Amino acid sequence: MFDSIIDPTVSQANPTEYDRLVLAARPESLSGLRLGLLANTKRNAEQFLDEVGQLLAGQHGMQVVLAMKKPDITSTAPELTLAELSAECDVVVIGVGDCGSCSASAVADGILLEQAGTPSAVIVTEAFTVSADAMAELRGAPRYRYVTVPHPVANLTPDGVRSRAAQARSAIVGLLTEPAMAVSA
């Protein structure tokens, strides 16, 4: 009856249709593997990932080989940054998604690294799961899993960051090593 009404969501520019995500193969253990960290510019993001790096190095025998920071919280990391992470690292931890746009773009970074064959774990605060899920669905990964931590992270003291990172450690390890955990059934 209303076929003549124009659908305002459809662009003649053919919006990108993303392929369904196939996750990167997971290593059985993290021991001896090279770890990459991809931080955004949110307060405490680098500190949080640094703590995660120390925990994974100390408790899982990993080596932090790259710690990068992307310049723009809204967009995905530059192609070169992602390529370098994928080339130099066996697994990558990304974060911290604790704002409206950066939670979604952190998930997009994680998905891009998975597509490049690098297992990744994205950290998102509990306040932004809807935004993270919306991005995952858009990118062809409707059941994509990430690590949630209590919100907020930006106002934590150094001790607070340390304990928040410690709380997240086992979930991060799980996402990086157990394929069944990375995409929920």
Place this chain on the structure above:
Amino acid sequence: MTAPVTGPVEQAKAAIEYCYAQGWTDGLPVVPATSADIEACLATTDADGAEVIGSVPHLGRSVTVAQAAANAIMAGCQPDYFPIVLAAWQAVRQERASRGAWQSTSGPAPLIVVNGPVRARLGINSRGGVFGPGFRANMTIPRAIGLIVRNGFGVRPQQLEQATQGLPGRWSICLGENEEMSPWPPLSVVGGVPAGSDAVSAMLIRTCEYVDNRSTDSAEAVLHDFADSLARIGAYVGGPHSSGGLVLGPEHAQLLGNAGYSRSDVQQWLFEHAVRSRAEMIAAGKGEHTGPAEDGTAEDGDQPFALMPAAADIPILVAGAANAAMSMVFRPFGWAAWSGKSVPVAYRTSAEKVH
């Protein structure tokens, strides 16, 4: 009893409900757009319908001119508003703050300012009740921008849009500048467009707050009142400074103009006076970026901290009626108040157009 969908009114209502059911509306009814409407919009511009006028790479979405036209019609625009919608869209897009704005927790709103003769031609209000509602062009042009973001980019509240509270008037703030009662050149001249031509300027703002001062004929007293609002600590989000601008009511503007103040004089005065002591910033838990020491000790607690980024970064325009001395402070989103670039309105120049 439900009336059968037979008569034209019932059909119109059913079409509106259909648009709701598709998730295409911002909560208010939309005007269903047809291909004839799109053609009517495209007839006002040289732009091709397929031209891409915005994309969000990380969302994989692009917006075309034709898509903008559909959303403009849905917002209630008449086709001859379309060149203003396109200019407003460009003006918003060129603001650096717009890149992350649509998904941001701060949920900012475009503040769209129209200069030039088009105000009279399209009935764009620049006088009484300028913040609306009541004037079709003022209400529907910014709404079109909102629908383009929603439908074109797919950014919807509580999904990819994560506004914590948003603000009253999001997608409905479009002002004609009251050039006729302003003592200074139009904002669009500051923005690089010659006086007398149609232009659109845009900023993204987080709120507006009124300054009601009918108590004095002293220009400096009124400036003090503005500076106090501009220096409100709550609007400061950390980092190098806050941001602020003024929509002056004509009475305040003329008081300042008659006292010999140019626009840049006003900006300079406000920049110098919109300050807080470091102690005040620290007391509010916001001392981190205000100076070298964190503890608010007596030695440095009295040092002033300038809330405004720079004199030139306090945008000032004039709008409203000359019936009471009140003005509005507005709060640009992010640390860059305004790019300082206005967008000339482009109209159709040729009779023939190749699609």
